[in-house]
Every structure is written in structure tokens, then in C-alpha cells.
Amino acid sequence: MLAFGVFTSMSLALWFLPQVGQAAPSWFTRAQLRHRAEEARPRPLVIRSVICDKTWQGFRGVEKIFSFGDSYTDSGFNPDGAPPNDAHPLGNPPTNSSTPPFHTFTNGPNWIQYLTSKYNESQIKTYNLAMAGATVNTTILGIPHKKDLVHQISDRFAPKYANKEMVGWTSSNALFSLFFGINDVNLSWHKQDLKINEAVVNNYLTLVDSLYQYGARSFLLHTVPPINPVTKPTEAHAVNDFNYRMARLFASFTSKHTDVSMLLFDTHSVFSQAMAQPSVWPQTADLKDTTRNCEVYRDGHVPSMDHYDLRYVTDRSMGFHDPDHDRTLGGENLTRELRDSVYQSFLLSSRVPPESPEHSGARKYPSAEDQDLFEYHNHYPADGLKSTDASLLLTCRQIGKEVKEAMIRLSNSNCSLYKLDLMLLDERELYINWLAYPHSKPRISRLDVDFRLLGDVKGKKTTLKGGFDGPPVLIWGLFTLIERFLLRGPHFLAPRQQGRDSWIEELSVNVLTPPSPPLGGYADGKTYKRDRKGHISPAEMVRFLISHMEDLLRRSKHTASYARLVFERIKRMTFSLDGVERKRWDLATLEPEYTG
Numbered sequence: 027m028l029a030f031g032v033f034t035s036m037s038l039a040l041w042f043l044p045q046v047g048q049a050a051p052s053w054f055t056r057a058q059l060r061h062r063a064e065e066a067r068p069r070p071l072v073i074r075s076v077i078c079d080k081t082w083q084g085f086r087g088v089e090k091i092f093s094f095g096d097s098y099t100d101s102g103f104n105p106d107g108a109p110p111n112d113a114h115p116l117g118n119p120p121t122n123s124s125t126p127p128f129h130t131f132t133n134g135p136n137w138i139q140y141l142t143s144k145y146n147e148s149q150i151k152t153y154n155l156a157m158a159g160a161t162v163n164t165t166i167l168g169i170p171h172k173k174d175l176v177h178q179i180s181d182r183f184a185p186k187y188a189n190k191e192m193v194g195w196t197s198s199n200a201l202f203s204l205f206f207g208i209n210d211v212n213l214s215w216h217k218q219d220l221k222i223n224e225a226v227v228n229n230y231l232t233l234v235d236s237l238y239q240y241g242a243r244s245f246l247l248h249t250v251p252p253i254n255p256v257t258k259p260t261e262a263h264a265v266n267d268f269n270y271r272m273a274r275l276f277a278s279f280t281s282k283h284t285d286v287s288m289l290l291f292d293t294h295s296v297f298s299q300a301m302a303q304p305s306v307w308p309q310t311a312d313l314k315d316t317t318r319n320c321e322v323y324r325d326g327h328v329p330s331m332d333h334y335d336l337r338y339v340t341d342r343s344m345g346f347h348d349p350d351h352d353r354t355l356g357g358e359n360l361t362r363e364l365r366d367s368v369y370q371s372f373l374l375s376s377r378v379p380p381e382s383p384e385h386s387g388a389r390k391y392p393s394a395e396d397q398d399l400f401e402y403h404n405h406y407p408a409d410g411l412k413s414t415d416a417s418l419l420l421t422c423r424q425i426g427k428e429v430k431e432a433m434i435r436l437s438n439s440n441c442s443l444y445k446l447d448l449m450l451l452d453e454r455e456l457y458i459n460w461l462a463y464p465h466s467k468p469r470i471s472r473l474d475v476d477f478r479l480l481g482d483v484k485g486k487k488t489t490l491k492g493g494f495d496g497p498p499v500l501i502w503g504l505f506t507l508i509e510r511f512l513l514r515g516p517h518f519l520a521p522r523q524q525g526r527d528s529w530i531e532e533l534s535v536n537v538l539t540p541p542s543p544p545l546g547g548y549a550d551g552k553t554y555k556r557d558r559k560g561h562i563s564p565a566e567m568v569r570f571l572i573s574h575m576e577d578l579l580r581r582s583k584h585t586a587s588y589a590r591l592v593f594e595r596i597k598r599m600t601f602s603l604d605g606v607e608r609k610r611w612d613l614a615t616l617e618p619e620y621t622g
Contacts, residue, residue, distance in 0.1 A: 076280045076288050081244060092195075092202050093154045095156035096156060100156040104119075105187075116138075153187060160177075160206065160209065163229045166226055175204070176233065206248075207248075210268070214264050224605075252298055390408035405458060445476070447478070468528055469530075477535055481544065482561060513527060528595065539603070548562070575601070
């Protein structure tokens, strides 16, 4: 957790710097996991961000931080004690954040202490309201204590700091940080009930909105890092599910409030990368063993903050170990349990979706003789598909074998390893990108598809109409895309060959609400006319897709061949809006009903 504190706080500060005209150093990225350090490919630590110039003055403009969280953030602050001041920017208990005691779970300075005292751009005073053991809402989880975000807002923040004048905070000089989910995920995993995650994140959104009502306009949210990767590697599925819902929370909140600035920080990748490949981070480059505790650190006998910076990457739940106290183990001697955890974290990760078609790489189109009807609006990736697990599979026979075994375990638990991103530009052009596709195999447990709406429709011909008395042009394009995947595999445009056919247990399509409305706003009602005012809304797009999927499944004269293939190759389909399911089909059950 200490190294997390160091480079999380540094990375956060460096993300803010470009807002005030400074370029971030080259190491302000995380490398996509690879066996060899020289094969690393940088990826941003910031999953998503939305900036509002009216309320955000850059990191240099931050004077107050109100921090909410659990033991990963708790520093022992008491709102009734001494307030933050120039000498002690975190108020109480008094510490200079460079020598013990630190009053933290790890016996060392945590990330919020680093961000407040060292890696900053201004004099910051932090009101750290976090409490060890906290969850989002204990009522949802059935926990007797009240160490939750509800309590931190209503009993610790509101009485002391809701009145802005009491401590001099404003909507433009205060940053609100929330780091929750670790204890919530632990419980949902133990109960084997991911519906708990859904209820928790929905309430999380409500509570963040309550801070907005108090005047908060700048927010920092964190994803959940890997939890108990050695002793409970299967918990990664629950973590991944929670983080997926966090991305939906971000989209929902920023679309509702256009005057906020919000950052969603990828803490999961920071931890995963430090465990798998310490050399990527300067602060962890000297580590040799990431599997056990360092006894000297556990006892709290550490001389200074600088000693932590370069030598100590440890967390009692993660088992990081200090190299100065390791005599035998090297990186090549990681236990099988830890290797499985690394494989799992990697397989459950995905590429960051492109911001726009311009950032999605070169495009390719089917040849004239291979092109299906109305497919000319589909923009397929031109580059050859590189499976997300290729580097691990090709490392050596042992690792390749272990990665394949990890894939089987995850597939059997219905984890989503395959993720596709669809961008519909101007309601006309469909851009297709793989975000995650492990080594190709014919049977896939689940394929997740994110459907995003971009651009504007003013004066342009929409593909939501047409189709020669059959489905609209967009629907023809989607049908063809499904057909290409089922018959040709993930390469889409490759010639059909034996062995490339695919079968899908569950196809899940999720329409995402953009962070901000399109330039022309959203159209009223269900009209798809070219001269209408505004873009089709995400909610209406879901309805549109569900309606025409029903037509497909009922095997109209226009769609019978597509429907036959769908019934043969797909068991279940779902359509959702921002992660909330709107329609589900169990095709094995429905086929007799839909075909008469």
C-alpha cells in the first residue's frame, strides 16, 4: 500500500498538471502487463475524466481536500480535534508525514498523506474523514457498525464542513475524493452474490450526488484494487464486476451534472502492475519478492518517507516484500497462486476504448464480392488482431499452459474475457474495435459489447431508416457484424475457414450514456426523420435495438437466415442501458415460441 501511496499520489498530481499547461513525464502511464519489461506498452492510469472549466482551476487551484474511504485512506483524523493547518496539513493526529507514527493501517504514510504533503502543486489542507473497515452503506450489506460513507457524510462531514464558510472551501477550490468498494466486494464475493455490487454502486451514486447538493463540483473516484490475490484468486471476478459498475456510475453522474469535473483513477492497474512487473515503476524497480510481508516493515521500524519511496511496497493484504530482507527469491520464483492471480488480473483487464473514430486506428472494408447488403457503413479494424494474452502464451510452455488453465477457470465462472467496442458516429458510421480478446477459441462464455453514440445528425442521412422495406440500415450492419463473428471469428474480414466458427453462451450489449449530451441535444420522442432536431437518446437507442432484435428472432422474411444462425450459435442475449438490464432472451427457450 505504501508504494500505492507514492505513485498513486504522484500519478494523480501529474494527471492534474496538464490542466495548467505542464506536460506529464513519460512514466505517467501504466504498462500493459507483459512477461518481459522491454515489451511493455504504456496505458493511461486515468480510465475516464471530465473537466468543467467553470469550476476546475487545475490542481494548483486545490486548497482543500475532503477525503472519504476505508483503511486504504484512513489516517486517524478526528473532526472534533485540531483542524488542518500550515504546520499539520492533515490536522490530527499530528504527524510530519515523514517519520512514524503514521496512524495508518500499514504503519506507513498512505496515498492521501503523500498527495497532501509531498506530491502537490499548492498548499493543501486535507480533511480525511475515511474510517478503517468502511463500506458504502452498511444497511445494504447487513453490517452492524456504521463505518460507512453514509455516516462519513452525514455525521462527520455535514455538521462540521457543510457550511463552506467554516473552513473556507468553495466549489472551485475543493476536491472531494472517494475510495470505496474493497470491503463491499469482499462481502459480495463471500456471499457469491454480485447483485450486492449493483445495489452498492447504485447507492454510491446517490451519495456522491448528495455531496454535489452540498456544493461539491470536483470529484476523484478510485477503482477497487486486487483483493487477496494469493489466498482468494477467484475474488477477481467480484472486483472486476464492481469496477465495471463504477465506470457506469461515472457515466451516469457526469451526464446528469454537466458542471462537474470528475476523475476515475485506475488503482486496480497500479496494484496489478506493481505485483507483476515491479520494474515498470521507478518506485518499485528494486523489488525482488512481491509475495510476502517484510517483517521490518510490519513492525513499523522504518527510518523515513524517502526510505519508503524506493524500498517499501507493501500491504498486508497484498503481501509485498522488501528486497533488503529477501535472501533467495527472485521474480522467477513467484508462487503458483500468485502467478494465477496475475494471469487472472491480466485476462480480466481490457484496452482503453478510443475517444473517437480518429483515435481508433486504420480501417478496412470488405471486398466488393464479400460485402453484405448495407454493410458499407461498417468500419472494421485494418490491423491484424492481436490477442490480449499472446505475450503470455508465447513466453514459455509452462506459462502458456497456466494461462490457458486460468482462461478455462474464468470462462466457467462466466467472467467476461471478450469485450467489443462499437462507436456509432452521426447515427451513420459504425466503428468496431476489440478491447479484449484472449487467444481465439470456438466457444465463448460471454461477449460484452459497449455501444457508444458520438457526433451529431444535423443535416445528415441517418442509418436508423431505410433497408428496402426490411430492417433499418444500422440493423443490417449489426446483423452482418454478428454473422461475421459467428462464421469467421474475431478477424471479421478473414476468409471463412473450418475451425473459425464461434459459439457464444451470452451476448451482452450495453448502450452507454455519453459524459455530456451531443451538440444538438437529444430528439424528443421516437422519430428517426433526417430533419428532426437532436440525436437519438441512449434510452431510445436501447428501445430501437430491442425492437429490431425481436423482429430478427421472429424470423421475418428479411431476417430468417440471420435468425437461424443466432438461434444455432447464441444461447442468451441481453440489452442494457448503462449496465442496467432492459431485455433478456433465453434463445433455447424462445425458439419454439418465436418460430411457431
